[in-house]
Amino acid sequence: MAEEHGRKWDRCLADTAVKTVTGLGVGIVFSVLLFKRRTWPVAFGSGLGVGMGYTNCQNDFRLPYLIHGRMVKDQ
Amino acid sequence: VAAGLLTVSSGIGGTILYAKWDHKFRAAVEKNVPYSDLLFSLALGPSSQEEASVEATHIISAIGEVPSVPAPCDTEAAAVKAVSASLEESLASSAKTTLQAIGAQEAALQAITQHTHKLKEAMEAEVPPQEKSAQWKDLEAALANRTCAMNDASTALLKANETLGSLKSVIDKSKGLNIAAVHPLVLAAEENLHNMIVDLDKVVTKVQSAESEAKIVSQYSELVNEAKQQFQREVSSLTPEIQANWKGLTGKLSADDLNALIAHAHRRIDQLNRELAEQRVREQIHIDAALEQQKLEDQKALEKAVNTTLQHVKEEARLEQERKLGELREVMEAEMRTQLRRQAAAHTDHVQDVLKVQEHELRAEAEQVLSSKMLEQETRYRQLNQEQLDNFTLDMNTAYARLKGMEEAIDSHVVAEEEARKAHQLWLSVEALNYTLKTTDSDLPTIPLKSAAEAVRDSCHDNDFALALASALPEESLHRGVYSEASLRARFNSLRSLARRVALIDESHNSLYQYFLSYLQAALLFEDEQKAPPTQLSREDLDPFKLLSYASYCLEHGDLELAAKLVNQLRGETRRVVEDWLTEARLTLETRQVVSLLSAYANAVGLGTTQAP
Numbered sequence: 082m083a084e085e086h087g088r089k090w091d092r093c094l095a096d097t098a099v100k101t102v103t104g105l106g107v108g109i110v111f112s113v114l115l116f117k118r119r120t121w122p123v124a125f126g127s128g129l130g131v132g133m134g135y136t137n138c139q140n141d142f143r144l145p146y147l148i149h150g151r152m153v154k155d156q
Numbered sequence: 157v158a159a160g161l162l163t164v165s166s167g168i169g170g171t172i173l174y175a176k177w178d179h180k181f182r183a184a185v186e187k188n189v190p191y192s193d194l195l196f197s198l199a200l201g202p203s204s205q206e207e208a209s210v211e212a213t214h215i216i217s218a219i220g221e222v223p224s225v226p227a228p229c230d231t232e233a234a235a236v237k238a239v240s241a242s243l244e245e246s247l248a249s250s251a252k253t254t255l256q257a258i259g260a261q262e263a264a265l266q267a268i269t270q271h272t273h274k275l276k277e278a279m280e281a282e283v284p285p286q287e288k289s290a291q292w293k294d295l296e297a298a299l300a301n302r303t304c305a306m307n308d309a310s311t312a313l314l315k316a317n318e319t320l321g322s323l324k325s326v327i328d329k330s331k332g333l334n335i336a337a338v339h340p341l342v343l344a345a346e347e348n349l350h351n352m353i354v355d356l357d358k359v360v361t362k363v364q365s366a367e368s369e370a371k372i373v374s375q376y377s378e379l380v381n382e383a384k385q386q387f388q389r390e391v392s393s394l395t396p397e398i399q400a401n402w403k404g405l406t407g408k409l410s411a412d413d414l415n416a417l418i419a420h421a422h423r424r425i426d427q428l429n430r431e432l433a434e435q436r437v438r439e440q441i442h443i444d445a446a447l448e449q450q451k452l453e454d455q456k457a458l459e460k461a462v463n464t465t466l467q468h469v470k471e472e473a474r475l476e477q478e479r480k481l482g483e484l485r486e487v488m489e490a491e492m493r494t495q496l497r498r499q500a501a502a503h504t505d506h507v508q509d510v511l512k513v514q515e516h517e518l519r520a521e522a523e524q525v526l527s528s529k530m531l532e533q534e535t536r537y538r539q540l541n542q543e544q545l546d547n548f549t550l551d552m553n554t555a556y557a558r559l560k561g562m563e564e565a566i567d568s569h570v571v572a573e574e575e576a577r578k579a580h581q582l583w584l585s586v587e588a589l590n591y592t593l594k595t596t597d598s599d600l601p602t603i604p605l606k607s608a609a610e611a612v613r614d615s616c617h618d619n620d621f622a623l624a625l626a627s628a629l630p631e632e633s634l635h636r637g638v639y640s641e642a643s644l645r646a647r648f649n650s651l652r653s654l655a656r657r658v659a660l661i662d663e664s665h666n667s668l669y670q671y672f673l674s675y676l677q678a679a680l681l682f683e684d685e686q687k688a689p690p691t692q693l694s695r696e697d698l699d700p701f702k703l704l705s706y707a708s709y710c711l712e713h714g715d716l717e718l719a720a721k722l723v724n725q726l727r728g729e730t731r732r733v734v735e736d737w738l739t740e741a742r743l744t745l746e747t748r749q750v751v752s753l754l755s756a757y758a759n760a761v762g763l764g765t766t767q768a769p
Contacts, residue, residue, distance in 0.1 A: 086654055086658070086733060135668060138668055139666075139667050139668045142661075142666055142667075142668065142671065143666045143667075145732060146662075146663045146666055
């Protein structure tokens with residue numbers, strides 16, 4: 082169980098990093114392409130990436146506590 | 157003529173044949189007809205010896221008979237034997253002498269007849285002078301022979317008479333002994349004696365008759381001789397120169413001599429005629445006188461003969477009587493014997509009947525006695541038998557009871573031992589199970605407890621409790637094995653830091669920010685490594701850090717249960733983090749509990765079954 086935690090963190094961090102880089106890349110790309118080398122797409126992209134990663138991480142950590150409900154239709 | 161000749165010859169032949177067959181006839185013919193004996197001796201051989209031989213054989217057979225009469229009556233065997241021996245002896249001697257006498261008499265007879273014959277021949281034959289002298293010599297020899305034979309015969313006769321007399325005396329003596337068995341012997345001897353006497357007498361009479369005949373012939377010959385001599389004398393007186401045997405002279409005589417001779421002859425003839433006439437006259441007288449004499453002699457002879465025959469007849473009658481007596485006696489004896497036998501048979505029958513009756517009685521008595529004894533014996537025997545049987549039954553029963561007791565004891569022993577064995581086995585298997593719990597390397601679980609559990613289950617498959625316990629082992633432990641306390645401790649120690657780090661995270665606080673905060677808390681908060689847990693937990697003690705330190709303390713002190721209990725109080729993410737550890741700890745605890753229960757049970761059972769020595 083402890084390893085899961087560790088694994089989660091690994092995954093999380095890796096994922097966040099990837100997303101950040103991807104966002105950065107996309108931002109860069111966007112900034113380069115669309116937004117005339119402004120920095121805000123980069124920041125935006127990286128921020129997006131970080132945020133996605135962060136959320137993913139959090140969700141991942143929250144996963145055990147999530148309760149899924151199902152709608153039971155009355156027959 | 158031929159017919160006449162034929163008849164004569166046939167007659168002669170017939171007489172000869174018949175004489176050959178019948179000796180008496182031959183003797184009679186020989187006696188009556190003068191030269192018939194010559195004829196018969198020529199034709200048939202001498203006759204008189206046969207009779208003698210017949211008589212001799214008769215006597216010899218008689219002798220032979222007597223010894224063959226067996227000596228009867230064993231009780232007087234010796235006397236009988238002596239008597240019979242003496243009888244035999246005397247019989248033999250008498251027979252011998254009689255035979256001798258008879259032989260001598262026969263010889264004498266023969267001699268006499270020969271002599272007579274010779275005499276007759278000499279008298280009547282016309283033979284030349286030299287032969288005549290030979291004849292006369294022969295005659296003399298015959299005469300001498302005859303006299304000798306006569307003497308012999310007389311001596312033999314005397315001897316025979318002697319012996320016969322002795323035999324008679326012996327017979328009388330033996331008769332005097334009056335032994336019954338001797339009678340037949342005596343009788344036989346007497347008969348033989350009689351026969352011998354008869355034969356002897358016969359022979360003697362024959363000899364006597366021959367003698368008388370001889371006497372007649374000799375007388376005649378003497379007369380003839382006398383006449384001849386007288387004539388010779390006369391002739392010699394007349395003619396002195398003429399020799400004797402004048403019959404042979406023929407040419408020597410002269411005429412005178414012849415005349416004288418004729419005259420003498422005439423004179424002799426006259427004389428003879430006269431004598432003849434005289435004789436004729438006196439013939440009748442002479443004949444009468446002779447007849448008288450003859451009658452007298454005949455009478456005498458007759459008397460004698462009658463006497464002898466009377467004697468003989470008497471003797472025979474006596475013998476016959478004796479024989480008849482003997483036979484009668486024998487018959488009587490036989491009859492007496494049969495009667496006696498009959499009586500004996502009757503007696504034996506009677507005795508048999510009596511014996512049978514007695515036997516019956518005795519048998520009935522004996523049977524009664526026997527039956528009573530038998531009954532007694534039987535009852536006694538039955539009693540003994542019953543006693544024996546009872547004793548035996550008793551013994552058997554006791555033995556059986558003991559056996560049964562022993563068997564039961566053994567069975568119970570067996571059962572107890574079985575129980576003990578089972579308990580032992582259970583205990584062993586439990587120990588094995590126990591042992592398997594220890595077979596851990598660090599951080600590796602034990603070997604799966606399945607086999608041991610199986611063993612335990614096998615060794616207690618009639619014990620529900622143990623079975624239940626054995627089946628209460630958790631599956632994970634069976635298949636995978638459990639972790640040891642040491643490994644759990646180590647793991648906990650490694651888990652503790654993580655648990656500290658996520659101490660603030662739970663269902664509601666589980667964002668990353670919280671994560672960050674909890675990390676910060678873990679980094680800044682310091683608690684005791686190990687802290688002894690209180691006996692009762694309060695609310696403050698439910699703080700994860702405290703709990704962890706309590707649990708550490710418990711683990712360090714080997715109380716996995718309490719540690720597990722304390723760890724169980726964790727909530728939130730820490731709980732999730734230590735969840736695995738907790739299940740493992742639970743497994744281990746469960747297993748350990750079951751095993752300890754089993755071992756306790758096995759111990760208890762073992763204790764229960766082991767017997768104090």
